[in-house]
Amino acid sequence: MTITRRGIVGVAAAAGVASALPGPWIRRxxxxxxxxxxxxxxxxxxxxxxxxxxxxxxxxxxxxxxxxxxxxxxxxxxxxxxxxxxxxxxxxxxxxxxxxxxxxxxxxxxxxxxxxxxxxxxxxxxxxxxxxxxxxxxxxxxxxxxxxxxxxGDNVQAAADAEFVLSKLKAKNIYLLRDNGSEYTVLLAKYFEAALVNGGGKIVLRDDYKSGDRSFTAQITKLKAMSPKPEVLFISAQPDDVGLVVKQMRQAGVTQPIVGGDGYDTPLLVQVGGKGANNVYFSTHAYMAEDSxxxxxxxxxxxxxxxxxxxxxxxxxxxxxxxxxxxxxxxxxxxxxxxxxxxxxxxxxxxxxxxxxxxxxxxxRVPDKTVTIIGVKSGKLSLAGEIKPSWVATP
Amino acid sequence: MSPGLYIAQQIINGVSLGSLYALVAIGLSLVFGILRMTNFAHGDMMMVGAFAALTIGAAGVPFEWSLLGGIAIGALTGVIVERVAYRPVRGAADVTLLLTSLAVTYILENLGILLFTSSPHDFPIPEWLDSSYEFSDGQITFTQVNVLTVVLTGISLSLLGWFVTRTDMGLGMRAAAEDMQAANLVGLDVNKLIVIAFALASGFAGLAGVLWAAQAGVVEPSMGFTPLLKAFVAAIIGGFGSIAGALLGGYLLGALEVFIVAFLPSELSPYRDALVFSLLIAFLLFRPNGLLRTSREVKL
Structure with a gap:
C-alpha cells in the first residue's frame, strides 16, 4: 500500500475525530x-x-x-x-x-x-x-x-404503606395523588390502592399531576373542597417533586399526614419542603442514622x-x-x-x-425484604416502623 | 366548601399561574415582533436570571436586591447573546436563526450544568415571602409569592406599556417591529432598538425566572424548558408578536390548566395536557393568528 499524502491526512483526520468524540468524563x-x-x-x-x-x-x-x-x-x-x-x-x-x-x-x-x-x-x-x-x-x-x-418491589413497599396507614395511623379514608408521568409512581399508587382496599380502606378521591408541574394548587383546592375530609393523603411522587408538593399542601392549610414511597428518600424533601415536611411518612430500604x-x-x-x-x-x-x-x-x-x-x-x-x-x-429475581417506614418531625427523620406486609399484590 | 368559594379559589389559582406564563410569553412576543425570530433561548434567560438571583442572594444580599440583580443579569445576557449569536446571522433564513437560538440554548444549559451541577438547588426565600394568606376560615388560601407575582407582573407591564407608547425609544421599537426597512429609511438606529428589545425581553425572562424559582423552591439548569413551552402556547393563542396577546394568552393558558383539573371529573386529570393542546389546535383552526392578530397581506 503506497503511503500518499491524502492517506496520511485521512488517517490523521480519523484519529483526530476519534479522539475528539465526546467521551465519558469519568473513566478509569x-x-x-x-x-x-x-x-x-x-x-x-x-x-x-x-x-x-x-x-x-x-x-x-x-x-x-x-x-x-x-x-x-x-x-x-x-x-x-x-x-x-x-x-x-x-x-x-x-x-x-x-x-x-x-x-x-x-x-x-x-x-x-x-x-x-x-x-x-x-x-x-x-x-x-x-x-x-x-x-x-x-x-x-x-x-x-x-x-x-x-x-x-413496589408492591411490597406499597403494601407496607397501606398497613402503616391502616394500623398505625388508624385511617380508612384516603386521598390518592399520583404523578402519572413515570412507571414507578403509577405502579406504586396502583399497589397501594390494592393493599388498602384489601385491608378494608377506601380511596375517597384520586387525582393526578405530571412530573415537571410546579403548581399543584388546582388539585389541592379540589382536595380541600372534599367533605368529609380524607384522614390521610397518599402522594406517589418522584424525588424532584416531593418537596414542592408537600410544601404547597401545607401552605394551603392541609394538615393531614402525608404518606409516600421511597421517592421521598431524598434530602430535597426537607430542604425544599421545609416546615411542610412535618407529619410526613415514607417507606424506604433502611433507616440511615447513627442510632440504627x-x-x-x-x-x-x-x-x-x-x-x-x-x-x-x-x-x-x-x-x-x-x-x-x-x-x-x-x-x-x-x-x-x-x-x-x-x-x-x-x-x-x-x-x-x-x-x-x-x-x-x-x-x-425480586428479594423479600423488610420495609422501613420513616417519619419526619420538626425537620428531622426518625424510624416509624419496620414492616413485613402480610398481604402483597401480585405484580 | 361552597361552590362560590371553590370557584373563587380556583380563579385565584388560575390568575397566579397565568401571571407567570404571561411574563415569559411577553418576552417571547417582544423578540418575535421585532425580529420575526423564535427565540428558543428565552427559557434559558429565565434560568440565568434565577441562578443569578440565587448566587447574589447566597452572598448575603437581601431578596429584593437579588431579584433586581436577576433581572439585570438576565437583560445583560440577552444583550450579549444578541450581539454574539444573533446579529451576525440577521437577515439569514428563518431556519438559521432558529438553529442559532437552539445552539444558544444548549450552550447556556451546559454552562449552567458546568457551573452549578445539574442537580436541583434549593432556592431560599426570605421569611416575609414564605407566608400565606387565609380567608373564610382557611378555605381560600394563596401565598405571598402569588401576590408578589401578580403585583410585579402588573408593575412591569405598566412600565412596558408606558415605555412603548410614551418614549421615543419605545415608539421606535414599535416602528421597527412594524416595518424594519421603513424604520431604517426614516433614520432610526435599528441596531440599538433591537438591542433594547432583547434587553427588555430578557429582563422580563429574568424576572419570570426568579418568580418561578421562588414558587418552585428549586432551580436547576433545565428549568427553562417547561416554561418556554407554555410561553409558546400562550403567545400563539394570544397572537404571536403582540404583547397584549401574550398577556391574554398567558392568563388563558393558566386558567385552562387550572380549570380542567378543577371542574372536570378526576378521571380526566391525567389527560390535562392532552386536553389543553387539543383545545389549542381546535382554536387555531378558527383563528390561526391567535386572538389579537388578524391575517396580513404579504406583497410578493
Missing part, C-alpha cells in the same frame, strides 16, 4: 487483570439526588473489596458513565458498556424507567444487571432472566470517613449492598464468565446486606 484506566462491572448512573439531572449517593455507596464497597485482595485474586473495576437522567442516553451508555468495555455485570440506575432502557441491552448480551433501587416488581419479567433487584442497626452504623461510619458527609439516603446503602451482592456472586461462580455470574446471582441466599438480607427464591 483499565489494568489487564481487573474484573469490570458496568455502572450506568444518573450522576446529573432529576435522578441525581438518588443515583449519586448510590454510586458513592457502590464505590465504597468496591474499595473495601479491592483492599482485601479483590475477588478470585483479581481487582474489581467500576466503569461509571453519566446517563444524565435521560433514558435515551442510558440506552447508549448500556450499549457502550457491553460492546466496548465488555463488562461482566451491570449495577446501577434507581428508577424503573431507566432500567427499562438499559436492561434489554444487557439481556440481549446475556450479562446480568442488578438494580440497587429501582422498585418495579415487573422489571425481571418485563426484561428477562438477567435482571435482578437488590431492593424490595449495627450494620448500618458500620456503613454510616465508613461512608462518612470516605466522603466527609453522612449517607444522604438509603440508596447509598443499596449501592453498597448491590456491589457486595455481585462480588459474592462472582466468588460463588468461581469465574468472571457473565453466564456463570448470572446463575450465581440467581442462587443468592441470605447475602447479609446493610439494607437487610437478600435472597432470591427460585425463578424470582
Amino acid at each position: 484506566a483499565s489494568a489487564a487483570e481487573t474484573i469490570k462491572i458496568g455502572s450506568p448512573s444518573n450522576l446529573t439531572g432529576s435522578q441525581s439526588s438518588i443515583d449519586q449517593p448510590q454510586v458513592n455507596g457502590t464505590k465504597l464497597k468496591l474499595k473495601e473489596i479491592n483492599d482485601a485482595g479483590g475477588v478470585l485474586g483479581r481487582q474489581l473495576e467500576l466503569v461509571v458513565y453519566d446517563c444524565k437522567s435521560d433514558p435515551t442516553v442510558t440506552a447508549t451508555v448500556a450499549s457502550q458498556l457491553i460492546n466496548q468495555d465488555k463488562v461482566v455485570a451491570g449495577l446501577g440506575l434507581n428508577d424503573s424507567d431507566y432500567v427499562l432502557a438499559a436492561g434489554p441491552i444487557f439481556q440481549k448480551a446475556g450479562v446480568a444487571f442488578v438494580t440497587p433501587g429501582a422498585t418495579s416488581p415487573k422489571l425481571p419479567e418485563q426484561i428477562g432472566d438477567t435482571t435482578f433487584l437488590a431492593c424490595f 442497626t449495627a450494620p448500618v452504623k458500620k456503613f454510616f461510619g465508613g461512608y462518612k470517613k470516605a466522603y466527609g458527609t453522612v449517607p444522604e439516603n438509603a440508596f447509598a446503602a443499596l449501592g453498597y449492598d448491590g456491589m457486595g451482592l455481585i462480588a459474592d456472586a462472582i466468588t460463588r461462580a468461581g469465574s468472571a464468565d457473565p453466564a456463570k455470574i448470572r446463575d450465581a446471582l440467581a442462587a443468592s441466599n441470605g447475602y447479609p446486606g446493610v439494607t437487610g438480607s437478600i435472597s432470591f427464591r427460585p425463578g424470582i
Whole structure:
C-alpha cells in the first residue's frame, strides 16, 4: 500500500475525530487483570439526588473489596458513565458498556424507567444487571432472566404503606395523588390502592399531576373542597417533586399526614419542603442514622470517613449492598464468565446486606425484604416502623 | 366548601399561574415582533436570571436586591447573546436563526450544568415571602409569592406599556417591529432598538425566572424548558408578536390548566395536557393568528 499524502491526512483526520468524540468524563484506566462491572448512573439531572449517593455507596464497597485482595485474586473495576437522567442516553451508555468495555455485570440506575432502557441491552448480551433501587416488581419479567433487584418491589413497599396507614395511623379514608408521568409512581399508587382496599380502606378521591408541574394548587383546592375530609393523603411522587408538593399542601392549610414511597428518600424533601415536611411518612430500604442497626452504623461510619458527609439516603446503602451482592456472586461462580455470574446471582441466599438480607427464591429475581417506614418531625427523620406486609399484590 | 368559594379559589389559582406564563410569553412576543425570530433561548434567560438571583442572594444580599440583580443579569445576557449569536446571522433564513437560538440554548444549559451541577438547588426565600394568606376560615388560601407575582407582573407591564407608547425609544421599537426597512429609511438606529428589545425581553425572562424559582423552591439548569413551552402556547393563542396577546394568552393558558383539573371529573386529570393542546389546535383552526392578530397581506 503506497503511503500518499491524502492517506496520511485521512488517517490523521480519523484519529483526530476519534479522539475528539465526546467521551465519558469519568473513566478509569483499565489494568489487564481487573474484573469490570458496568455502572450506568444518573450522576446529573432529576435522578441525581438518588443515583449519586448510590454510586458513592457502590464505590465504597468496591474499595473495601479491592483492599482485601479483590475477588478470585483479581481487582474489581467500576466503569461509571453519566446517563444524565435521560433514558435515551442510558440506552447508549448500556450499549457502550457491553460492546466496548465488555463488562461482566451491570449495577446501577434507581428508577424503573431507566432500567427499562438499559436492561434489554444487557439481556440481549446475556450479562446480568442488578438494580440497587429501582422498585418495579415487573422489571425481571418485563426484561428477562438477567435482571435482578437488590431492593424490595413496589408492591411490597406499597403494601407496607397501606398497613402503616391502616394500623398505625388508624385511617380508612384516603386521598390518592399520583404523578402519572413515570412507571414507578403509577405502579406504586396502583399497589397501594390494592393493599388498602384489601385491608378494608377506601380511596375517597384520586387525582393526578405530571412530573415537571410546579403548581399543584388546582388539585389541592379540589382536595380541600372534599367533605368529609380524607384522614390521610397518599402522594406517589418522584424525588424532584416531593418537596414542592408537600410544601404547597401545607401552605394551603392541609394538615393531614402525608404518606409516600421511597421517592421521598431524598434530602430535597426537607430542604425544599421545609416546615411542610412535618407529619410526613415514607417507606424506604433502611433507616440511615447513627442510632440504627449495627450494620448500618458500620456503613454510616465508613461512608462518612470516605466522603466527609453522612449517607444522604438509603440508596447509598443499596449501592453498597448491590456491589457486595455481585462480588459474592462472582466468588460463588468461581469465574468472571457473565453466564456463570448470572446463575450465581440467581442462587443468592441470605447475602447479609446493610439494607437487610437478600435472597432470591427460585425463578424470582425480586428479594423479600423488610420495609422501613420513616417519619419526619420538626425537620428531622426518625424510624416509624419496620414492616413485613402480610398481604402483597401480585405484580 | 361552597361552590362560590371553590370557584373563587380556583380563579385565584388560575390568575397566579397565568401571571407567570404571561411574563415569559411577553418576552417571547417582544423578540418575535421585532425580529420575526423564535427565540428558543428565552427559557434559558429565565434560568440565568434565577441562578443569578440565587448566587447574589447566597452572598448575603437581601431578596429584593437579588431579584433586581436577576433581572439585570438576565437583560445583560440577552444583550450579549444578541450581539454574539444573533446579529451576525440577521437577515439569514428563518431556519438559521432558529438553529442559532437552539445552539444558544444548549450552550447556556451546559454552562449552567458546568457551573452549578445539574442537580436541583434549593432556592431560599426570605421569611416575609414564605407566608400565606387565609380567608373564610382557611378555605381560600394563596401565598405571598402569588401576590408578589401578580403585583410585579402588573408593575412591569405598566412600565412596558408606558415605555412603548410614551418614549421615543419605545415608539421606535414599535416602528421597527412594524416595518424594519421603513424604520431604517426614516433614520432610526435599528441596531440599538433591537438591542433594547432583547434587553427588555430578557429582563422580563429574568424576572419570570426568579418568580418561578421562588414558587418552585428549586432551580436547576433545565428549568427553562417547561416554561418556554407554555410561553409558546400562550403567545400563539394570544397572537404571536403582540404583547397584549401574550398577556391574554398567558392568563388563558393558566386558567385552562387550572380549570380542567378543577371542574372536570378526576378521571380526566391525567389527560390535562392532552386536553389543553387539543383545545389549542381546535382554536387555531378558527383563528390561526391567535386572538389579537388578524391575517396580513404579504406583497410578493
